[in-house]
Amino acid sequence: MDAPPHDDAGRWLQELDRRLAGWRPDEIGTLMFLHDRHRVLLIRKRRGHGAGKINGPGGKPEPGESPLQCALRETEEEVSVSPRDARLAAVFRFIDTVEPDWLGYVFVAERFDGRPRPSAEALPAWYPLDALPLDEMWQDDRLWLPRVLAGERLEGEFLFVAGVLRAHRLRALRDGAPFAVVGDDSA
Numbered sequence: 001m002d003a004p005p006h007d008d009a010g011r012w013l014q015e016l017d018r019r020l021a022g023w024r025p026d027e028i029g030t031l032m033f034l035h036d037r038h039r040v041l042l043i044r045k046r047r048g049h050g051a052g053k054i055n056g057p058g059g060k061p062e063p064g065e066s067p068l069q070c071a072l073r074e075t076e077e078e079v080s081v082s083p084r085d086a087r088l089a090a091v092f093r094f095i096d097t098v099e100p101d102w103l104g105y106v107f108v109a110e111r112f113d114g115r116p117r118p119s120a121e122a123l124p125a126w127y128p129l130d131a132l133p134l135d136e137m138w139q140d141d142r143l144w145l146p147r148v149l150a151g152e153r154l155e156g157e158f159l160f161v162a163g164v165l166r167a168h169r170l171r172a173l174r175d176g177a178p179f180a181v182v183g184d185d186s187a
Contacts, residue, residue: 012167016159019095026100030071031058032083032107035149040129043078043122044136054136056106057122067105076114078122083109089148091179094140096160103181106148139165147172155179 029049033056034041045051048059057078061070068086076082090106116124127133129149134142140158147154147170156170173179 009167012159016095016157016167019159020157023093023095023101025103027060027102028067029058029060029102030067030074030105030107031056032071032075032086032109033149034081034083034109034112035129036110038129039126040149041079041116041124042127043124046121046123048121050138053138054133055138068107071105071107078119079124080117081112081114084111084113085109088179090144090154091181092155093157093181094160095157096163098162099160108148140168143168144170155181
């Protein structure tokens with residue numbers, strides 16, 4: 001008798017659970033999404049992690065810098081704008097079987113000072129919320145970015161194999177509920 005078909009989705013979720021046991025990130029990163037009711041400011045990365053892809057401004061915290069401070073600084077450096085009233089919208093664990101694992105903090109802001117300008121690291125552009133360039137973004141972005149831009153607070157995990165998404169879990173948090181990874185919104 002033939003063996004039953006292999007449940008790839010279940011296998012990858014089991015692998016995700018296995019890798020989460022005692023998990024610690026290799027890297028910490030931040031993203032900032034500036035948006036209004038109709039559009040969002042995104043960048044095409046010119047260099048560094050994700051070069052060539054479209055994403056929000058962001059980067060790695062410097063020693064002693066909080067994720068929020070990092071997201072604010074990186075946004076100012078990459079696109080010459082200063083977000084105001086930024087809030088933590090999502091916390092994600094990105095696990096890869098080949099590449100470094102990342103803990104990612106996603107911030108959103110609806111107000112900012114300055115006018116977006118290109119830099120050596122980023123080419124900024126406004127995109128309509130109903131026409132996000134998801135095919136030019138990280139594979140997982142299509143699963144969470146529209147929800148974050150619609151006001152949801154999310155946390156979750158993503159399993160990649162050499163950059164290819166194999167499994168994920170996303171959880172919506174009600175207003176005021178702490179993020180399990182960081183414990184509260186004071187990231």
